[in-house]
Amino acid sequence: VTQAAPAMAGRTCLVTGATSGIGKATATGLARLGADLVLVARDPARGQATVAEIQAATGNPRVEVLLADLSSQASVRRAAEELRRGHDRLHVLVNNAGGYWATRHVTVDGLELTFALNHLAYFLLTNLLLDLLRASAPARIVNVTSGAQATGRIHFDDLQFERRYRGQAAYNQSKLANVLFTYELARRLEGSGVTVNCVHPGVVRTNFGRDDMGPVMRLLTPLARPFMRTPEQGADTPVWLASSSGVEGVTGRYYARRQARRSSGRSYDPELARRLWRVSEELAGLRQPA
Ligand SMILES: NC(=O)c1ccc[n+]([C@@H]2O[C@H](COP(=O)([O-])OP(=O)(O)OC[C@H]3O[C@@H](n4cnc5c(N)ncnc54)[C@H](OP(=O)(O)O)[C@@H]3O)[C@@H](O)[C@H]2O)c1
Numbered sequence: 001v002t003q004a005a006p007a008m009a010g011r012t013c014l015v016t017g018a019t020s021g022i023g024k025a026t027a028t029g030l031a032r033l034g035a036d037l038v039l040v041a042r043d044p045a046r047g048q049a050t051v052a053e054i055q056a057a058t059g060n061p062r063v064e065v066l067l068a069d070l071s072s073q074a075s076v077r078r079a080a081e082e083l084r085r086g087h088d089r090l091h092v093l094v095n096n097a098g099g100y101w102a103t104r105h106v107t108v109d110g111l112e113l114t115f116a117l118n119h120l121a122y123f124l125l126t127n128l129l130l131d132l133l134r135a136s137a138p139a140r141i142v143n144v145t146s147g148a149q150a151t152g153r154i155h156f157d158d159l160q161f162e163r164r165y166r167g168q169a170a171y172n173q174s175k176l177a178n179v180l181f182t183y184e185l186a187r188r189l190e191g192s193g194v195t196v197n198c199v200h201p202g203v204v205r206t207n208f209g210r211d212d213m214g215p216v217m218r219l220l221t222p223l224a225r226p227f228m229r230t231p232e233q234g235a236d237t238p239v240w241l242a243s244s245s246g247v248e249g250v251t252g253r254y255y256a257r258r259q260a261r262r263s264s265g266r267s268y269d270p271e272l273a274r275r276l277w278r279v280s281e282e283l284a285g286l287r288q289p290a
Pocket residue numbers: 016017018019020021022023040041042043046068069070071072096097098099117144145146147200201202203204205206207208209210
């Protein structure tokens with residue numbers, strides 16, 4: 001009896017934020033399907049430990065780590081270069097690394113951390129790897145957003161919350177940005193064989209927000225944890241979007257629980273999406289300021 005090849009055999013998949021939570025469960029799910037995996041991690045020891053853990057759990061030895069602090073644009077650029085040196089194909093890119101901060105933090109590039117990590121890192125890494133994805137078509141991009149996109153607004157007058165920082169507003173903005181980025185990129189990739197979708201993973205028991213939760217979340221999170229989804233449940237739709245033949249060719253959609261859903265009204269505004277794209281290009285150093 002010959003066994004069918006695993007669904008993702010020979011497919012190279014990169015997952016960011018793969019050392020914890022939804023990213024780690026997504027990487028594990030793709031490894032189990034036989035993919036060649038590249039895990040992006042900022043901490044070498046955590047990265048190596050995760051590789052060993054995923055290899056042991058799945059029996060798939062083809063798991064490697066790519067080191068990058070995604071809050072630093074120089075580090076994102078180095079990681080993209082390093083990936084290119086080792087790989088001439090990339091079939092799946094899962095942008096997932098992100099977080100919530102109750103107080104304002106500034107990156108090495110002088111940018112507000114939520115915007116820089118949750119949105120600009122998705123934007124920059126994807127753009128730097130786009131030619132590789134195009135050359136590997138059919139290829140897929142999966143952006144992990146959040147239900148928080150629904151209440152998000154893009155504060156063009158103060159994108160970095162320099163006037164008055166509000167953690168929740170910064171987070172909601174970044175997650176709406178994930179959706180706007182997904183839809184605009186889908187328009188730009190039409191006909192290329194590269195699809196891009198975004199996903200709300202549900203409310204999931206992870207390390208999310210742990211570094212700087214603020215008093216309210218610190219109080220409520222332990223109470224809510226028993227009711228949260230497991231990382232494996234949170235990773236179900238991301239893995240499915242990255243691998244299922246059922247969504248072959250599907251692009252520019254927002255998913256939750258394996259179902260295409262409507263995202264916020266604002267997310268469907270193409271002018272808003274184009275404006276965010278232009279500003280993001282400037283802030284990520286992909287275009288000279290106008
Ligand atoms: N948990 C939820 O309920 C929920 C709900 C909706 C959406 N989401 C989204 O799901 C995604 C993953 O979150 P999670 O819940 O799995 O959180 P998590 O357990 O805190 O995992 C976050 C991951 O991102 C990595 N990361 C953080 N800062 C980084 C940096 N500067 N450079 C590189 N990697 C960095 C972390 O690495 P370390 O291990 O080094 O810290 C970790 O692997 C986020 O985009 C979040 O917005 C989560």
